[in-house]
Amino acid sequence: MGKVVYWLSDSEWARIEPLLPRGRRGAHRVDDRRVISGIVYMLRAGAPWRNCPAVYGPYTTVYNRFNRWSRQGIWLGMFEALTGKSPVISTASIDSTHVRAHRCAAGGKGGPSNRRSRSRAVGVRASSTR
Numbered sequence: 001m002g003k004v005v006y007w008l009s010d011s012e013w014a015r016i017e018p019l020l021p022r023g024r025r026g027a028h029r030v031d032d033r034r035v036i037s038g039i040v041y042m043l044r045a046g047a048p049w050r051n052c053p054a055v056y057g058p059y060t061t062v063y064n065r066f067n068r069w070s071r072q073g074i075w076l077g078m079f080e081a082l083t084g085k086s087p088v089i090s091t092a093s094i095d096s097t098h099v100r101a102h103r104c105a106a107g108g109k110g111g112p113s114n115r116r117s118r119s120r121a122v123g124v125r126a127s128s129t130r
Contacts, residue, residue: 007037015081019074030057038062 008016013033020032038056042049052059069075079085 008033008040012082016078019077019081021069021072021074030061035062035065039066042066 016036017032034055034057038052039062041056042052042062045051049059049063052062056062
């Protein structure tokens with residue numbers, strides 16, 4: 001069974017192509033449309049970047065382009081161009097209630113014990129004392 005690959009449609013590509021950075025120096029640039037399709041595929045799949053299908057290009061290119069464009073804020077512009085909505089929410093409410101517990105709190109003795117030892121309860125002297 002072959003993997004299903006995801007490619008951007010012509011209309012989607014026409015909306016986001018002007019937002020991409022141009023004029024970078026360095027190694028020969030891999031096709032942006034193929035790399036963006038790979039990024040979308042990997043984000044939808046939720047798989048590790050190393051499992052990126054070869055049809056999208058080297059996984060290191062896909063990963064590095066995603067990180068670089070995230071730092072530059074390019075993905076926010078692409079999202080808005082594709083959906084027509086801003087990805088930034090103006091108001092939000094988050095409940096941050098939490099209770100901290102020690103890492104051993106789930107098991108263990110359960111605190112100090114007021115029970116007398118068996119030998120003292122019977123009235124026998126403990127063997128460790130004279």
